[in-house]
Amino acid sequence: MPAPAIHQPSMNIAGPCASASKARPQASSAHPPASTGRPxxxxxxxxxxxxxxxxxxxxxxxxxxxxVDWHGIGPDLPVxxxxxxxxxVLSAMAMLAMFRLRxxxxxxxxxxxxxxMVLLASG
Known part of the structure; x- marks a missing residue:
C-alpha cells in the first residue's frame, strides 16, 4: 500500500500577491490543505x-x-x-526626523x- 501524499503549502516570503500568477499544486481529495494556501x-x-x-x-x-541581579532576574540598568x-543627540535627531518630520x-x-561623520570629525 503506497504512503499517502502529504500536502505542504509553499513558503513564499514575498506574500500572497506576489505568487498569485503561479499555479498552486492541488491537494488530493484525501488530504485537504490545512489553510488557504497562504504562507x-x-x-x-x-x-x-x-x-x-x-x-x-x-x-x-x-x-x-x-x-542588577534581583531574584534571578537581571535587568541591564544604565550608568x-x-x-x-x-x-x-543622534538618537533624538532620528526620532524627530521619523516621527515629527515623517x-x-x-x-x-x-x-x-x-x-x-561630522560629530566624529569635530572631535
Missing part, C-alpha cells in the same frame, strides 16, 4: 519590539551598563554618568550617518 504570517508582538528598542537604546546611548551625548527610514539613516 503563515509571522508577527512580533509590540512588547517584544519595545523590549528590543529599549535594550538597543540603553546599550548605544550609555557607555556602561550594570546588571547615568556614562552617557554618550553624541549618541543621545521622513522614511533610508533618508533618516543617511542624515544620521552624515551627522555622525
Amino acid at each position: 503563515p504570517r509571522v508577527s512580533i508582538s509590540a512588547p517584544t519590539i519595545l523590549n528590543l528598542a529599549l535594550w538597543f537604546a540603553i546599550h548605544i546611548v550609555f557607555r556602561q551598563v550594570m546588571t 547615568l554618568s556614562s552617557i554618550d551625548w553624541r549618541a543621545a 521622513l522614511g527610514m533610508l533618508p533618516t539613516l543617511a542624515i544620521c550617518n552624515l551627522a555622525a
